[in-house]
Amino acid sequence: MAVEVLEPFLKGDTGRNTRGLLRLIILCTIAAAAVASRLFSVILDPWFNFRATKYLVQNGFYSFWDWFDDREASHPVAQLVYEPRKPAEEPKRTRTWHPLGRVTGGTLYPGLMVTSGIIYHVLRFLSMPVDIRNICVLLAPGFSGLTAFASYLITSEMTTSPSAGLLAAIFMGITPGYISRSVAGSYDNEAIAIFLLVFTFFLWIKSVKNGSAMWGALTALFYGYMVSAWGGYVFITNLLPLHTFVLICMGRYSPRLYVSYSTWFALGTLASMQVPFVGFLPIRSSDHMSALGVFGLLQLVAFVEFIRQQVPNKQFQTLLRGLIFVVFVVSMGVLVLLTVSGVIAPWSGRFYSLWDTGYAKIHIPIIASVSEHQPTAWPAFFFDLNLMIWLFPAGVYMCFQQLKDEHVFVVIYAVLASYFAGVMVRLMLTLTPVVCIAAALAISSILDTYLVAENPIPKETQANGQATSDSIKSAADVIKDSLRSTRNPVLGIYSYVSKASVVGAVTTYLLLFVLHCTWVTSNAYSSPSVVLASKLPDGSQHIIDDYREAYYWLRQNTPDKAKIMSWWDYGYQIGGMADRPTLVDNNTWNNTHIATVGKAMSSREEVSYPILRQHDVDYVLVVFGGLLGYSGDDINKFLWMVRISEGIWPDEINERNYFTARGEYRVDDEATPTMRNSLMYKMSYYNYNALFPAGQAQDRVRGSKLPAEGPQLSTLEEAFTSENWIIRIYKVKDLDNVGRDHGSAVAFDKGNKKKKTAKRRGARVLRVE
């Protein structure tokens, strides 16, 4: 790694300019490395964001703002009434969320699209005609380079050691935990959000340090940008107030803090309310209440401080007590009142499920069902941030060494983020920056200690400890004792042997880290989700391309307006690759609609068919891994469908009925009647045992033998089954032409005719008309 090779020169007596230049070069190379390491494979996903961006670029910002997404890009809303258009007989249109449509402007975070839109127009202005698609593909890597730079800045705020920032930058650049969400073509909100996160934190630190309104305003600005880009902004919204609160509790209130926080809160809240999707949440929902409360507290403290300067101490104490007590009681009362009266919304589900970890599974299965929302096992941590995971605590410990405001921030961030990352895999993303910072602190302090060429002269290495200026005093006089390990002064390392050994070891670790990152990125995070790669026994790689096969089949063999019903995981892909309207897609903003699909999948044909007709579904698509042993199929997701629909129709769907008496989830002979009659089961196993000799049908995922005779379908007919049976597509039959029910129609086609109803028992039915 380039950094510590260059380290001696930077420490040497060469002038500042040389060092600055070197630093710049290093940063550029780091950014280049960060970008390059994300180009292993390119596949654009998710499609929706790309479509939205295209729409934005084509029709301008305002019509994007008002976009009603029925997946027909031909009519921007604004120009409809004013411009005459050719009378469209039956325009080609494919839609999402059929038939509800989607008020896109109000239900998405526009930051991502607007960013790439701006880049696009800037490039056009510079007379560089670039396809918007390329911008979308390369946006995430580009921003990861910026993220590296931002983490350099923020780390440089933490310590005086110049190497720490560079280390943090390279860590941030190549750590898998961040690459996982920012490979080329992963065009999702996180692509820019992480940069915004880190940079906002940097600005916040800066403003707290300098107490300047300018930095505070900049923080607010980027906070607003963050709000417009990612739902995770709530993390910032709660972290900054927490930092302020802790500082106040530590008795570290200072005008700097007051200025920066007030500026940030006022401007930031206003900025965040400009996003339609957020709207009035910042003053209505409990997620944002902490910021408001701390704001109030800060005003209070500031006022108290002001008074302290005016009145003598004795009266002041009583006044202070009384004041604080009264205000506290009043504000609490008001808050409770508002929450009870419902003016302030309770915690939003996703956020609440972070605190009460059992909550989501019971109340909002739709959130719990997402794989990203599962808790994180320890290998995932090690996998994503290899050696940094154990450098991390060390770095945090070093923050305690000279506990300045920014260090407090890092500590809080570290604790909170590691909790969140433990609860949700997805939030590993928010943990990664602080891990990089802390790890960089740790490594750099080792290297700075052990990479001193000549034998120690205390003064020189002392620079580490006390280079900091006035603000440490404010810290020092509050907290008397420092860390036990840093009581006695720094002397340095005496023997070259130890220097060499430690440096060698650390270098080895770092090289290993680089290798690890490369390996992880090339193996785990760069395989597109639509193409499955499997290792054959002989070790060669076998590509399973059923998804695209099926989507292209749909694209070429179904009418343009055919509505496809599938579980929502595949919505974007069907919309994008097959270009057909779907009932639900990955944007899970309408629970009821998804539950409807779940109900159709998990009930009997007689119940499902009316639902399918009502939503005029033409084709139903299921994913079935039984033949290949592909475990991510719909039968394994089935219970979530059941749960979600049970949440809406508790007395029609009951999860219990899908388990055997002994509470097992089975698909073989033991399977419950409800299970075996459910549409999902039938569609998955229809005709499946035709592949095997009689009675030998085998499900390779569940590892169980299937019933001797397969399920019968009467209201659907098999339309397509992909090569490895991963995708199965069924066509929904129309009503019978001569008014029979489907069952008897199928029976008739099979050749067994109705027996003559020679003597009908009981009272005969008379025809009224």
Add this chain to the structure above:
Amino acid sequence: MKLSGVLSLTLLSSLCLGAKRSSGGTFENYHAKSQSYAPLRLDDASYDELTATPRNHSVLVLLTALEARFGCQLCRDFQPEWDLLGRSWAKGDRHGDSRVLLGTLDFADGKGTFQKLMLQTAPIFLLFPPTSGRNAKPDGQPIRYDFTAGPQSAEQVVGWMSRYLPDGPKPAVQRPLNYVRIITVTTTLLGVLSFLSVAYPYILPVIQNRNLWAGISLITILLFTSGHMFNHIRKVPYVAGNGQGGISYFAGGFSNQFGMETQIVAAMYGTLSFATIALALRVPRMSDPKRQQLAVFIWGGVMFGMYSFLLSVFRIKNGGYPFHLPPF
């Protein structure tokens, strides 16, 4: 009702009377009883009388086995909830507008019924819908409710009932105030407050002790980064035996783990970071070159060995992980 009347004309008059009484007065009698003691304690006879068709009321029977020798923990856990539900229902609907009766049939009192229904498990709810009168169900078959999801709260049961019951008053569950608890809480709070106010000068330095906070935050971080929340949410076993009697400390597979495993991992992380801290902060502050040399080697060795062990453990979890350090 009418049908039974027609039948009764042709049948013996005594039967007729019996039929009439059973369909007419039953609810009133039992409802009167239930006002004094709810839920009703049934035995075979009263159970049959209550659930005899035709009936113009709904019956909810809890079939349970309370005696210790059956060792039905679930029954005993649920019983207080059930009593509470019964009481609040009786209180909520004094005039029996809901025409619902709640009864408990203990195995001790109703062996016959248990055998008749061929029940192996307890507790079980049976909800008998009315078969005559308004909103009657043609088939008197009871709706069954198993305790598959562990012990239920009274509210959950009421919610389940009211889904199947005809519309009518459905008194909500009122939990009695637990005065003892309130008093204890308040006293303890006051005690703590007073203690704090007294001991404030002594506590303050402790609170402001950096080492304390450093320790706390490091421990929490180690706890979370070693996947403790996963254990907490997924309720993983502490350790599991491998096939041949021994204990397997590390669960196979990338995405599952044991409780002990996480502790081991946390320990490893802790050691590693402690070694780092020692190398970075302790060692350069040592005045004696020899001891410093020694310390460097010790800590460096510890770090190296531990890291290689960590890598080897990770290879267990994730087969095909190519990297490793000697010696492990």
Add this chain to the structure above:
Amino acid sequence: MRWFVSLLLITLLGLVQGLSSTGSRLLVVIEESSEKAQYSTFWDDLEGKSNNCRGYKLTFESPKNDKLSLFQHGERAFDHILLLPPKSKGTSFYTITGDVDLPSSGLGPALTPKLLLQFINQNGNILLTLSSDSPTPTSISSLLLELDIHLPPDRDSLVVDHFNYDTASASEKHDVLLLPQGSRIRSDVRNYFGGDGTIAFPRAVAQELGNSSPLLAPILRAKSTAYSYNPKDEAEVVEDPFAVGEQISLVSSMQARNSARFTVFGSAEALENKWFDRKVKSVDGRDSKTANREFAKQITAWTFMEVGVLKVGRVEHHLSSITGDAPGNDSVAQLGYLNPTIYRVKNDVTFNIEISEYSYDQLTPLKVDASDALQLEFTMLSPYHRLDLVSISQTPNSTVFSRTFKLPDQHGIFSFRVNHKRPFLTNVDVKREVTVRHFAHDEWPRSWEISAGWVWIAGVWITIAGWVAFVGIWLWSEPAYEQSKGKKMQ
């Protein structure tokens, strides 16, 4: 203009190739060509040799014929089928429908129930005639069972009526029913079989229509005194007859969802020449001429799509604000505001549909009964509006129905739907999908237009003014204080 020309064209085509709106290739399945003579008048009427030109091209085929096939290259080889009962008793064909339980089962390999059903599914019309003195092939009866039409279980049972029979021909057997020409089954149903003649129905086979299928409708029902029995084994006493009274349907119709028509005609004999014009004498002594010929014409006309065929012309919808004047003028189309793909919630929208009815030889404007209505649904998952369409104008051969209404306050993908299904009329199911979008950001009323918002607006401006004033005062307050303050602040 385009639509008018097309209508004209259709009309001309109709004139050229007979009356039927779907085609004129008629297959007559008759077992022995010797019997053709008995129906000669009927054939002439169909071919239109005589008075009017109905111009069907008749093809006589025997079910025995192996080369007979309803389909050619997967398409219908004929437009209509007329099935006459197999005369010969006991002659047996093995059907390939998989059942060999009865020897005298089928009509041969070309006319299995499957094929006949397929013929219907491909918009072919079938007129099936039964006769009591020849057994109904099981393939036919099983086909009828599929359509929920039930025949007497035992062969050669027939319908008698001791109060309405022809004393002249059936003085003993009472098996020639005399019925007044059809009366409408419901008040709001179009009656294509009306008239004041008397129909003679000799030796009819009773049919009973199931209650489930909405596609069935009786055309001619027996009198309440009629019943069906088997002269062979129920000669003395009849208990539990197959069907009695009005439940007996002598001529019944099934119109499939694709509007293909299938008619069961109870007595083939009634179509023979001898019954076409013949004196009959009713019980109360009045004697009259049979109207069988007229009735046969009506039945075939309906079955072979000469009447009761609805055609949908223009379907258009537009913002009603665009055209104040009556729709139907071409300015709308030229402006290009016609049939936009998207509307906004709460728009006022006008929907026009033009429907014409084909009767015998030309398209006539459709008239909807006063007791009935042509309805428009504006639906997404479930109808948000269901409105009666009113006829606003009439062209020589079509009626334009229209309705103006305000879209619901719900965005989504809606569809205008006209779903008009009535007995004896072909089904109309027109569906036009449109998107209904939400208010755009600049379509809401401005803040100052909402009087309730004035308080807040005032608040905002006062705050701003106050702040400016405060800054002013702050800046112009005396410098010494400012400096000291500044010191404190740092």
